Amino acid sequence: MAIKQYSLYDLAILLDAQLLGDGNCLVLGVGDTATAAPGQITFIAHKKYIPQLATSAASAVLLKAPLPDCPIANQLIVADPYLAYAKLTKVFDNRPQTVVGVHPSAVVDATATLGENVKIAAGCVIEAGAIIGSGTELCAGVIVGAQAVLGDNCLLHANTTIAHHCVLGRHVKVHSGTTIGSDGFGYAPSATQGWVKIHQLGRVVIGDNVEIGANCAIDRGAIKDTQIANGVIIDNLVHIAHNVTIGEQTAIAGCVGIAGSTNIGARCTIGGFVAVSGHLNICNDVHFNGATVVIKSIDQPGHYASGSPMQDVRSWRRYMVRSTQLDEMAGRIKKLEK
Structure with missing residues (x-):
């Protein structure tokens, strides 16, 4: 793979940045401030990291405002260094690319439709009537x-x-091991037959510009579709049950479970290890701290949390003992008040 390199002048144009220093300086990649090597560009997103510049070997730095005494003379001044860093990671992305065409070991049904410039890697299987859009890339074993x-x-x-029958929009990224369209957990109890499976007749429909992490499971709907709107980002190890809907630009961190038929609004953030019960309605712009247990609908935007923070084991044991005494203590207080 050819080494990517760009002049600082070119990067300034790309990022709409003010250039200070040598525009001919060649940049070969992005580095962490403390460990960056010569030829790399770093960034300062918070002032607490500025002292690291004193020992950094980076050739250039992204800053929100010029630093006259900065040890790194080559600076790109941008409104948001972290956002600029995100854009540069795309420029220097080193992921190996699948070649255009269909690998000889792939199995493609004769009734499937492949768009222009698709990339189908080894061991892929594309079944009857499937449609693959132009420029889409399927890595090995998809x-x-x-x-x-x-x-x-x-x-x-x-x-x-x-x-x-599942549908993905444009520019959707799905990471390794994820299954989209697995059966929802639906069963009818029977006194004579045990659990009778409810066959899941809906789909999963995903909008544009969605990214889904590794080893997630997104269940198809029982009758209506499970729906994920445009711009949603989902971390690894997330389970989304049947008939769930998720609004635009919502972000879901790792190890989250969302039970069936719950509706999550737009622009929500759901921290790691959050559990959301089923058949709830969560309005737009709701933010859950990590490990929150959501058991009721929310109709007011804002931040929500539950659970107790970590403490040493001895303190936690005392806390648990006291919590079991609260009901008795409340009764005694009522008697005293009377």
Whole structure:
């Protein structure tokens, strides 16, 4: 793979940045401030990291405002250094690319439709009637079920599964091991037959510019569709149950579980290890701290949390003992008040 390199002048144009220093300085990558090597550009997103510049070997730095005494003379001044850093990671992305075309070991049904410039790697399976949009890349071992639809310029990493009839929009990224369209957890109890499976007849429908992490499970709807709107980002190890809807630009961190038929609004953030009960309605702009247990609907935007923070074991034991005494103590207080 050819080494990518850009002049600082070119990067300034790309980022709409003010250039201070040598515009001919060549940048070969992005580095952490403390460990950056010569030829790399770093960034300062918070003033507490400025002291690290004194020992940094980086050739250039992204800053919000000029630093006259900065040890690194080559500076790009931008409104948001962290956002500029995010844009540079795309420029220097080193992910190996699948070549255009269909690998000889891939199995593509004769009734499937492949768009222009698709990239189908080794061991992929594309079933009957599936549609793969132009420019979409399927890494090794991806399975696309019958009648599934993938929009243009999607990227499915190795060993992901898109089950039958599911729909992905444009520019969707799905990371390794994730399954989209697995059966929802639906069963009817029977006194004579035990648990009778409810076959899941809906789909999963995903909008544009969605990114889904590794080893997630997104269940298809029981009758209506499970829906994920445009711009949603989902971390690793997330389970989204059947009939859930998630609004635009919502972000979900790792190890979250959302039970069936819950509606999550737009621009919400859900911290790691949050558990959301089923059949709830969460309005727009709600933010859950990590490990929150959500058991009721929310109709007011804001921040919500539950659970107790970590403490040493002896203090936690005392706390748990006291918590079991609260009901008795409340009764005694009522008697005293009378």
